[in-house]
Amino acid sequence: MKKIHQFLLVAGFVFLGCLIWKIGADRIWNKLAVLGWGGLALFVTFEFLAEGIHTVGWSYCLSAPYRRLPWLLRFRIRMAGNAVNYLTPTGGLGGEVTKAAMLSSSHQGPEAISGVIVGRVCSGMAHLILVAAGSMIVVCRANLPPAAWAAMFVSGGVVAAGIVAFLLIQRHGQLGALIRWLASLKFAGAALQNFARQLTNVDEALKIFYRDRPRDLFRAVLWQMLGHSIGLLQIACFFYLLHHPVTVEAIATVWILGLWFDLLTFAVPLNMGTLEGGRMVAFQAVGLGAPTGLTFGIALRLAQLSCACFGLVNYATFPAVWRSPGQRHHSLDDAARHTLKAGP
Numbered sequence: 001m002k003k004i005h006q007f008l009l010v011a012g013f014v015f016l017g018c019l020i021w022k023i024g025a026d027r028i029w030n031k032l033a034v035l036g037w038g039g040l041a042l043f044v045t046f047e048f049l050a051e052g053i054h055t056v057g058w059s060y061c062l063s064a065p066y067r068r069l070p071w072l073l074r075f076r077i078r079m080a081g082n083a084v085n086y087l088t089p090t091g092g093l094g095g096e097v098t099k100a101a102m103l104s105s106s107h108q109g110p111e112a113i114s115g116v117i118v119g120r121v122c123s124g125m126a127h128l129i130l131v132a133a134g135s136m137i138v139v140c141r142a143n144l145p146p147a148a149w150a151a152m153f154v155s156g157g158v159v160a161a162g163i164v165a166f167l168l169i170q171r172h173g174q175l176g177a178l179i180r181w182l183a184s185l186k187f188a189g190a191a192l193q194n195f196a197r198q199l200t201n202v203d204e205a206l207k208i209f210y211r212d213r214p215r216d217l218f219r220a221v222l223w224q225m226l227g228h229s230i231g232l233l234q235i236a237c238f239f240y241l242l243h244h245p246v247t248v249e250a251i252a253t254v255w256i257l258g259l260w261f262d263l264l265t266f267a268v269p270l271n272m273g274t275l276e277g278g279r280m281v282a283f284q285a286v287g288l289g290a291p292t293g294l295t296f297g298i299a300l301r302l303a304q305l306s307c308a309c310f311g312l313v314n315y316a317t318f319p320a321v322w323r324s325p326g327q328r329h330h331s332l333d334d335a336a337r338h339t340l341k342a343g344p
Contacts, residue, residue, distance in 0.1 A: 083311025
């Protein structure tokens with residue numbers, strides 16, 4: 001799996017290089033110069049705003065001990081995990097493990113893992129709902145070849161089925177079913193049996209969440225949808241800074257297409273090449289030009305890299321992560337106080 005992600009990363013770099021070579025680096029630079037440092041700073045601000053909203057949504061997925069942590073602390077944990085997901089070829093899993101470990105440093109229990117898992121599926125559901133709801137706008141507005149539409153709908157259906165299946169597995173507490181079966185066999189060792197017991201505890205925590213907190217699940221998805229919607233402001237701001245008037249329909253179409261491409265290429269490390277290429281196709285599909293789309297993609301890339309760097313700093317300066325397991329049983333108030341003292 002690691003080799004696959006490394007291949008995808010290299011392929012993304014090559015693809016991005018080809019796009020820049022074909023469009024022309026000078027044309028892209030000229031458009032970025034029009035945006036200026038102020039425009040790029042605004043892009044970064046919108047990106048942080050979206051992550052802050054996503055953090056609120058994630059809070060509804062957490063159990064009481066973790067919800068009592070200060071919002072800033074939860075934001076730092078989320079940003080650190082996202083940075084690991086974004087910058088390492090771990091298929092989006094390394095960052096989730098990081099979040100669970102950082103949460104567990106303040107309070108031990110399976111709810112740390114279940115909260116991260118529920119948060120991941122809520123984000124995916126929100127992403128999927130927005131793409132599905134906006135697909136009618138996209139189909140009516142975007143000019144794409146029939147083969148491209150077919151590929152997008154088929155692959156989108158596969159991803160949607162995967163998200164729904166993952167949700168159902170969690171809901172019925174079957175995340176560790178395979179491991180429990182392997183642990184029941186004669187050749188299973190003590191380590192595997194212990195792992196199976198841990199997964200059983202996580203499954204129980206997941207079942208309790210889906211059974212007892214349907215309103216929190218609904219609220220989490222709504223907040224995640226709001227966080228994704230900040231992309232509309234980024235696109236509108238981009239055109240305003242370029243002094244390029246566009247219709248609301250065109251902005252919405254570009255946004256939905258961008259979300260669609262992101263949904264289909266979530267496994268590519270850093271979304272390398274796919275982020276810029278997807279925006280280029282989206283802009284071209286509504287007649288706004290490939291160079292403009294590629295410029296927007298690069299500006300968005302710079303904003304995401306800024307968030308990732310912030311997340312890495314938070315990971316490096318989060319003191320509880322580096323404590324030994326015997327030292328992690330401190331109170332929630334102590335964890336919050338020491339983390340806030342380290343500063344963002």
